[in-house]
Amino acid sequence: MGCAARVRLESAALPAAELVRLAGSVRAALEDADGRLTRFASASELCRLNADPRASVPVSPLVERLARAAVWAGEASGGLVDATLTGEIEVAGYAASRTGLGPASLDAALAGAPVRRPARPRDEPGISRVSVPGDGRVERPAGVRLDSGGLGKGLAADLAAELVPPGVRYAISVGGDLAAGGGAWQVAVMGARSGEEAHRLRVSGGVATSGIHARLWRRDDGTFAHHLLDPSTGEPAWTGLLAATAAAPSALEAEVLAKTALLSGREVARRLLRRHGGVLQHEDGGVEVIAPAPVVRLPRPASRAAA
Amino acid sequence: MSTALSTRRLLAMTAALFFVILAFLAGRVNAGADPTQVTAPASKVTRSDPAPTGTDGYGADPSGAPGAAPPGYAPDQGGGSVPDQGGGVLPDQGGGSVPDQGGGAVPDADPPGTYAS
Numbered sequence: 001m002g003c004a005a006r007v008r009l010e011s012a013a014l015p016a017a018e019l020v021r022l023a024g025s026v027r028a029a030l031e032d033a034d035g036r037l038t039r040f041a042s043a044s045e046l047c048r049l050n051a052d053p054r055a056s057v058p059v060s061p062l063v064e065r066l067a068r069a070a071v072w073a074g075e076a077s078g079g080l081v082d083a084t085l086t087g088e089i090e091v092a093g094y095a096a097s098r099t100g101l102g103p104a105s106l107d108a109a110l111a112g113a114p115v116r117r118p119a120r121p122r123d124e125p126g127i128s129r130v131s132v133p134g135d136g137r138v139e140r141p142a143g144v145r146l147d148s149g150g151l152g153k154g155l156a157a158d159l160a161a162e163l164v165p166p167g168v169r170y171a172i173s174v175g176g177d178l179a180a181g182g183g184a185w186q187v188a189v190m191g192a193r194s195g196e197e198a199h200r201l202r203v204s205g206g207v208a209t210s211g212i213h214a215r216l217w218r219r220d221d222g223t224f225a226h227h228l229l230d231p232s233t234g235e236p237a238w239t240g241l242l243a244a245t246a247a248a249p250s251a252l253e254a255e256v257l258a259k260t261a262l263l264s265g266r267e268v269a270r271r272l273l274r275r276h277g278g279v280l281q282h283e284d285g286g287v288e289v290i291a292p293a294p295v296v297r298l299p300r301p302a303s304r305a306a307a
Numbered sequence: 308m309s310t311a312l313s314t315r316r317l318l319a320m321t322a323a324l325f326f327v328i329l330a331f332l333a334g335r336v337n338a339g340a341d342p343t344q345v346t347a348p349a350s351k352v353t354r355s356d357p358a359p360t361g362t363d364g365y366g367a368d369p370s371g372a373p374g375a376a377p378p379g380y381a382p383d384q385g386g387g388s389v390p391d392q393g394g395g396v397l398p399d400q401g402g403g404s405v406p407d408q409g410g411g412a413v414p415d416a417d418p419p420g421t422y423a424s
Contacts, residue, residue, distance in 0.1 A: 003424045065379060072377045078367030118366075153424075158380075175424035184389040186415040190422035199352060200418065205386025211423025243423050249386030252377055256369045264366030272368050276387025287352045292388050294333075 001038050001152045002097040003175030005030050007160070010169040010182070019168070026160045026172060033156040036062050037148040039086065040097040049138060050086065050145035056137050062159075067138045069151050069252055071130055077260040079121025079231060084130065086145040088234035092225045093217055103216040106193065106242075109224035110283055118265035119230035119237040149227075153177040154208055154255035161251075172251075177208040179251040192242040192281045199279050199287055206251035210258040211243030211281070212236070228262060239265040245279040246272075247292070 007026050009019045036045040045063050059067070070083035089095075130140040140146075153174040161179035164170045169182035178187060184204045191198035192213045201207060212226040219225055230237040239262065246257035254276075261269035261278065269280055270290055277292030369375060376382050 006419065008419060068378045073369070076367060076369035076375060076377075080366050081369075171419040173419055173421070176420070176422040178419055178421050180419065186418040188418045188420040190420050192423065197420070201421075202389040203387065204389050207388075207421045209421045209423045214423040245421055247387035249376070250380055252380070253369060260366040260369055268366050272366060275368070278388070289352060289354045291354060 001034050001148055001156070001175065002040055002099040003153060005156075005175070006171075006173040008169075008171040009164070011167055013167050022164065022168070025163050029160045029163060030156055030172075030174060033062060033152065033159060036060065037066060037152040037156070038097075039145075039147055046146060046148055053142045055141060056139045058136055059138050061136070064132060064136060064138065065159075066148060066152060066155055067130060067146060068132045069155050070127055070146055071132060073151055073256045074125050074127030077121075077256060079125035079127075080119055080260050080263045081151075081256050082122070082125045082127045082231045083146050083149060083151055084126030084144050085229050085231060085234065086147040088229055089147060089227060091234070092227075092229065092236060093219050094215065094225075094227050098215055098217070101217075103214055104218045104224055106213050106216060109216055109218075109226075112222075112224055113238040116238050116240040116265075118239055118268065119263035120232035122231045125231060150175075150177065150208070150210060150255045150259060151252065154206065154250070154252035157251035158206070174251070177206070177251045177255050178203070179206050180204060189245045189279045189287075191287070193285050198281065199289055201245070201247060201277065201279070203247050205247065205249040205276075206254040207245065207247045208251060208254035208258045209243055209245040210255070210262045212238075212262075213242055228259065230263070237263050239263060240283055241266055241269060241280055242283055243279075243281040244269055244273070245281075247276040247278055249276075 005027075007023050009023055011019060035041075038044045039046055039050070041047060045060060046066070049057050049059060049063060073081040073083065126144055129144050130138065130146070132138055154177045157172045157174040157177050157179040160172045160174075161170060161181060164182070167182070169185075171178060171180045171185050180187065180203050184202050187201045187203045187207050188197040189199040189201060189209065190196065192211050210228065212228055215227045217225055225236045228237050229235065241262050244258045244261035246254045246261060248254035248257050257272060257276070258278070261272045261280070264272060266280060266282070273280070273290040274293055278290045280288040280290065282288065
């Protein structure tokens with residue numbers, strides 16, 4: 001997946017040596033996920049699945065879980081988060097890892113970008129041709145290739161969080177997708193333009209940011225591209241938003257929510273982020289905080305509870 | 308009798324006023340009036356409390372449908388961003404959102420961050 005990870009563990013009960021051992025286990029799990037799910041190494045399990053000519057391919061539990069997450073993301077987002085746009089992202093100029101490469105000028109890219117409009121799903125999303133029967137296989141027509149992308153980051157953070165025992169506070173970031181538990185965490189939302197903290201959320205569960213500014217490049221024809229594609233065109237989506245940050249019960253859900261929000265444009269994004277809260281960053285640098293919907297749980301009256 | 312009626316009226320008006328003030332304060336907190344929600348001064352920050360519908364896009368709500376949790380995940384138990392109720396940290400009580408109910412209101416000097424990558 002080619003991104004940095006950061007793990008923070010806190011516990012008043014466990015000794016420091018135990019936390020260090022736990023951090024080592026988390027690191028090993030993240031490295032295993034990175035090695036299996038990257039599309040930038042031909043020997044990775046994901047690449048071997050994508051190259052396999054069989055319609056039904058045995059896979060490890062990790063890749064099976066990724067495929068199930070991808071199918072869920074496609075359905076839950078109405079087809080906007082389509083993990084089968086691998087060929088399109090390669091054509092757009094993102095065939096190899098961009099780790100270590102700085103982004104192109106954001107202002108130049110915005111100046112040359114087409115008219116802003118919400119992205120649209122395909123009539124028949126590619127992900128709808130992928131199925132996961134649950135017996136350790138992934139089924140899809142040969143040639144339909146999965147891209148782990150942000151889904152892999154969120155899933156890896158959640159899987160690592162599953163290793164943390166009760167009583168330990170944890171914040172596990174995989175490329176900015178964060179699984180945070182053991183209590184509420186203050187999480188800094190980094191500014192798309194400033195690169196500095198733009199807002200601070202209190203989160204328990206997951207939080208993720210999807211944005212066009214970090215992986216932005218200039219193509220040979222002079223146009224600019226980024227890695228968030230409009231499924232209906234296969235081209236980068238320019239929706240008027242630079243970034244969307246979503247809180248959710250898990251990092252994977254936050255990742256899908258953030259990407260769906262960014263691709264949907266600001267009006268729908270506000271509605272999508274309303275459930276758990278989030279932040280929108282607009283092209284003019286404006287930072288819009290979406291407050292989560294209030295949840296009030298009233299105790300049931302004793303007389304009715306007894307009845 | 309009229310004295311009892313006046314007393315009742317006075318109590319009713321006091322209660323009504325109390326709830327009006329309570330609703331106002333709850334609205335303020337919900338809108339983000341939160342001393343620990345630090346905002347960088349360089350950015351223009353607005354808070355949005357939108358109507359629950361939108362029409363200019365195509366995205367379904369990944370968190371809105373019944374049974375919306377991904378396969379292998381627990382159903383939504385309310386996780387996400389957490390209203391701050393005084394700072395500090397409580398143990399996780401089963402996943403999802405855990406309202407903070409005490410402890411020292413100490414801003415984290417080096418909080419974990421979320422960013423696009």
